[in-house]
Amino acid sequence: MAKVTFNTELCKGCGLCVNVCPKKILELAKDKINQKGHYPAQMTDQSQCIGCAFCATMCPDCVITVEK
Amino acid sequence: MIVFEKPKALADVPFHYCPGCTHGIIHRLVAEAIDELGIEGQTIGVAPVGCSVFAYNYFNCDMVEAAHGRAPAVATGLKRSDPENHIVFTYQGDGDLASIGMAETVHAATRNENITIIFVNNAIYGMTGGQMAPTSLPGQVTQTSPYGRDPKHCGYPVKVCEMLSQLEGPEYLERVAVNNIKNIRAAKKAIKKAFENQIQGKGFSLVEVLSSCPTNWGMTPQKALEWIDEAMIPYYPLGVYKDRSAE
Numbered sequence: 405m406a407k408v409t410f411n412t413e414l415c416k417g418c419g420l421c422v423n424v425c426p427k428k429i430l431e432l433a434k435d436k437i438n439q440k441g442h443y444p445a446q447m448t449d450q451s452q453c454i455g456c457a458f459c460a461t462m463c464p465d466c467v468i469t470v471e472k
Numbered sequence: 473m474i475v476f477e478k479p480k481a482l483a484d485v486p487f488h489y490c491p492g493c494t495h496g497i498i499h500r501l502v503a504e505a506i507d508e509l510g511i512e513g514q515t516i517g518v519a520p521v522g523c524s525v526f527a528y529n530y531f532n533c534d535m536v537e538a539a540h541g542r543a544p545a546v547a548t549g550l551k552r553s554d555p556e557n558h559i560v561f562t563y564q565g566d567g568d569l570a571s572i573g574m575a576e577t578v579h580a581a582t583r584n585e586n587i588t589i590i591f592v593n594n595a596i597y598g599m600t601g602g603q604m605a606p607t608s609l610p611g612q613v614t615q616t617s618p619y620g621r622d623p624k625h626c627g628y629p630v631k632v633c634e635m636l637s638q639l640e641g642p643e644y645l646e647r648v649a650v651n652n653i654k655n656i657r658a659a660k661k662a663i664k665k666a667f668e669n670q671i672q673g674k675g676f677s678l679v680e681v682l683s684s685c686p687t688n689w690g691m692t693p694q695k696a697l698e699w700i701d702e703a704m705i706p707y708y709p710l711g712v713y714k715d716r717s718a719e
Contacts, residue, residue, distance in 0.1 A: 416492070418492030419693060419694060420697070424653065460476040462497070462653065463496075464495065465487055465496050469476065469478070470475040470476040470477075472473050472475045
């Protein structure tokens, strides 16, 4: 099963990963902010992840690590 | 099994770029090429002046900071000092390479200097606050062209790949973009090829990467990527402009 981890403190909340996810299981957090003051990206449903790494490819800040 | 992680050639330092700025993607593609070719120990990068001026903080290889626009000249010296062992790349923006650094770029190209240039074109001066650049599109609104760039007054944008392709010198010129997954993969291939050309001693390789500047374009990060598709790619068509070894 694919596993996606976010280095949340590096995230700037640009949302590019959210738009590129083919399964639409990423979102920007609504209720927490990181040290930089951004709403970080997070995953809503890990079980649906197919490990395509589109999110990590699109991320400008190397926030995302994908394992399969 | 890890499918995707931060490349080893990138230092564990957060980028200072604005949210959604594609400089981060291009840094990563360069680092991935360095990792895959296993050349981190012999690579020397040359950082420009502009948004990517701090590039020397982000790569684990040796880095040199050049005066504004002079990166190809500095790279020439670094490469010629030990051509067998040094792999030299420059990372420059359009305000650096296409304006003040034009002479250095053209002459490095015509000498077929064996270096790799990563040219990031975002059609604006980012670091100084969004002024019109040599590559700003006709009609593009910037801080110094509030009614849109008027070619009658300001001339036309510089198309670097087309211009250099007229010279006999350069080995490899390609324009790519990083606005979607498909283009990012093509960009990675082009950047890797530009490094391979240097390793094989083929000569001057320049990859122009169409990049976004959400902050100074006044767009959301996603809208900025769409604007690359809608406005930039029609004016700056993607593709290989010169590849001597393929001819």
